[in-house]
Every structure is written in C-alpha cells, then in structure tokens.
Amino acid sequence: MKMPAHPVERTAHALRLAAIAFLALAGLAVAKPAVAGAATITPPTAISSDCSAGAGGALGAWLNGLPNNSTVELPTGGCYLIGSSLKIQSTTGLTIVGNGSTLRQATPGPKTTLRPVVLLTQDSNLTMKSLNIDGAYDGANGGVSYEGDYGLLLEADSGVTLDSLRVNNIQGDFIDLNAPNSGFTGTSHALNTNVSVTNSIFKNAGYHGVTVEAADGVLFSGNTFSNIGVDAMDFEYDVYSTAWKNGKPTFAAEDNVTITNNTWNSFGDDWFASIQPQLPGVDEENVVLSDNTVNSASPLIQVKGSGLNKGLAITGNKALKPARSTSGGSITQPYVGSTMAINHVDNVDIENNVFPVYDGMTNYYPNHPYLAALAATNLNALKLRNNNFEGALGILNPSSSGNTAVIECGNLYRVNGKHSDGVC
Numbered sequence: 001m002k003m004p005a006h007p008v009e010r011t012a013h014a015l016r017l018a019a020i021a022f023l024a025l026a027g028l029a030v031a032k033p034a035v036a037g038a039a040t041i042t043p044p045t046a047i048s049s050d051c052s053a054g055a056g057g058a059l060g061a062w063l064n065g066l067p068n069n070s071t072v073e074l075p076t077g078g079c080y081l082i083g084s085s086l087k088i089q090s091t092t093g094l095t096i097v098g099n100g101s102t103l104r105q106a107t108p109g110p111k112t113t114l115r116p117v118v119l120l121t122q123d124s125n126l127t128m129k130s131l132n133i134d135g136a137y138d139g140a141n142g143g144v145s146y147e148g149d150y151g152l153l154l155e156a157d158s159g160v161t162l163d164s165l166r167v168n169n170i171q172g173d174f175i176d177l178n179a180p181n182s183g184f185t186g187t188s189h190a191l192n193t194n195v196s197v198t199n200s201i202f203k204n205a206g207y208h209g210v211t212v213e214a215a216d217g218v219l220f221s222g223n224t225f226s227n228i229g230v231d232a233m234d235f236e237y238d239v240y241s242t243a244w245k246n247g248k249p250t251f252a253a254e255d256n257v258t259i260t261n262n263t264w265n266s267f268g269d270d271w272f273a274s275i276q277p278q279l280p281g282v283d284e285e286n287v288v289l290s291d292n293t294v295n296s297a298s299p300l301i302q303v304k305g306s307g308l309n310k311g312l313a314i315t316g317n318k319a320l321k322p323a324r325s326t327s328g329g330s331i332t333q334p335y336v337g338s339t340m341a342i343n344h345v346d347n348v349d350i351e352n353n354v355f356p357v358y359d360g361m362t363n364y365y366p367n368h369p370y371l372a373a374l375a376a377t378n379l380n381a382l383k384l385r386n387n388n389f390e391g392a393l394g395i396l397n398p399s400s401s402g403n404t405a406v407i408e409c410g411n412l413y414r415v416n417g418k419h420s421d422g423v424c
Helices: 005-018 056-064
Strands: 050-054 071-073 079-082 086-089 095-105 118-121 124-134 152-155 158-163 166-170 175-178 192-198 201-205 210-212 214-221 224-228 243-245 248-250 253-260 263-267 272-275 284-290 293-295 301-304 309-315 337-343 346-351 371-377 380-385 394-396 404-409
Touching: 056 079, 056 086, 152 192, 175 192, 175 214, 210 214, 210 253, 248 253, 272 284, 301 309
Parallel strands: 050 079, 071 095, 079 095, 086 118, 095 124, 118 152, 124 158, 124 166, 152 175, 158 192, 166 201, 175 210, 192 214, 201 224, 214 253, 224 263, 253 284, 263 293, 272 301, 284 309, 301 337, 309 346, 337 371, 346 380, 371 394, 380 404
Antiparallel strands: 243 248
C-alpha cells in the first residue's frame, strides 16, 4: 500500500532542509565575461582525472570560473572522485562533454543530509552529455533516510540539457527538480524551466526515480530507468503549497511536464505518484505520460489533487506485466482496489494504453478479475477511451464519485480482454 510512505517523506523533507547547511559554499561562481563562441577547453592536469584523489571541489571551482559559453571536453574514460558534491552554480552557456568520463561518489552519503553527486543551481543554458554519474548505493544504504543523496539535484535552473548520461547506484533519487529552498539560490524562488533529459540510462536507486517539485517545461524522453526502491516518478511538494507572485507560481509547481518514450523497469510502488491534496494546493498543469513502456508488476498511477491540477494525459503507454492495486486488498473481494486512482483533476485523458491488470496467481484464484482499472473522484472532463485493461473486473471502480463530463468507451477488460464497454 502506497499511502503510509508519504508522511515519512514529509518528515525526510524537513530533515533534509534542516541539514542543508552541511554543504559548503566553496567554489561557487564568480562574475565572468561573456565570450561568444569560446574555444573548447580541457580541465587542468592538476585536477585528478583517474579517481586517485578527490576532485569535486577543484573541478567545481574551475567550471564555475570559466567564461560564459565555454565548452569543456573531459578526458575520454576519465574518473573524477567526488567527496561531497560537484557544485555548478550560476553558469551561462556552459557545455560539458563527458566523453565517457565518470563522476564517482567517494563514500556513501550519511542519513538525513543533502549530498547529491551533482548539484546544479541557477544555471542558464547548461548542457551535460556523455557522462557517467556513479553513487555509492549498495542495495542496503538507500531509502527515505537517504533521499538527499541524489544523483542530480536541480534548483532554479533555466535551459538545462542532460543527454546520454549513465546514472548508477544512487542512494536517494536519480534526479530531483527541487524547490529553491536549500539556501544556494539566495532570494530567487524560481522554478526550474526548460529542462530536457534524453537518451540516458538510470540504474539502481534506493528511493525515487524521477522527482519533480518545482518545474515549468520538462521533457524526459528516450531514457531507461531500472531498479527503483519506491515510486518510479514522484511529483510531490510534501505538505506545502505553491506560492504565487504576480500571478505566476514560485517555489513549487509541476507544469508542462512531458514523460514520453521511456522504459521503466522494476520499481517498488507507483509508476506515477502525485499525492498532494494540501490546501490551497500545488499548481500542476499539463502533465503528459505518453508512449512509455512499463515493465514492473506494480500499481500504475495515484494522483490526489487540490483544485490546481489541470490537464493530465495518459496515452499510448504499454505495460508488459499486470498492474497491481494502489491500495492493496484481498483477491477474494470484488473491486477492493484499482490500478489507477485519480482525485480532483480537471481534463483527464486516458486513451490507447495497454495496461493489463493482475487477476490472480497460477495456483490461487487464477484468471479471477477483482480490480477496477480506475477509481475516479471529483474529475471534471474525463476521457477514458480505447484502452486494453485485460484482467480488470471493470473499468471504473463503483466507488468513483463526483465526476462530470465523463466519456468512457472502447475499453477492453475481463479475462483475455473479451469484454468491452462499447464502441466509441
């Protein structure tokens, strides 16, 4: 069951805020001249590139001091030992070409401390590609107490492109687009904007896969995520709400986020979780989950909104294993749960997905549908069309209520998908 984990996450959030002072401010950016078309450069040889000595502080200070629009080529197959975090702050137009080099965490991160391998804050038009990021997760030293030991943490960045990365063995989340509350962004409360993560491989995370708390304009495409401790994707600003300034969201919002053409293997809880019903609420608009492959026998989607959730499109996705209930329950009880539970969202579009539903084990009630595809509550404008929910007892859970403007048709369900709710 999903829900008990989330109060713990809120506690962990408070702990990581209290512990944020652990990170030193050494090596931050200084004023730099703008240099158009600066030449490609390589790090000084004095910065160890074979993991024989700590290099994070020196490498970060050197990167932060480069002229604007610099392109850095790391040595082919190099290795940089990161003792605390590689901090890149307030750069403009910086491109880092990894050439297969590795940023390696020197030692496991401690509990309740914010210590990402890579920390990006207030950067503009930053590109990182062909780079490996290796944490110190050994399968046992991860989870909620280690959430702050991220692979990558972004705050108040604008125009970040991450391409062809290999992110492995992270104690906390692979990547977090965080609210600007760590103390590194000064008086800025800006969201992360125009962030693109493409063609990358993420393997072994002790906690979440992708966390989005503060962003407007995000693309995850062509990536593979594997072996995630809890939720594959977590959109949750804990118990807090969006702060508005001149009609625009600050601190936290999850707007215009597209998750498309990714593969998600082996995660512990929900594929997508956005459980933030607090008032006045967190602004979450135009979230698209499209054309993904889901390869985990897990619950699919939980969304608990508060009136600021508008636009959720779940289209063209394919699950390779039957989905489980978001709320547990016995297979002997009809409609005890659903593979998706969505509450208080306007304009929900669920179409053309192949989401088989768990309907019993070989020797225990085989082919015995008992779950609904969706429990829908207080949804305004729901389209639920042309999906294959093979193994589901029905489409909408009878507990669904308070919905308006519902269109449901063309969906297959029951054993082998032999039942339909009618042609659209």
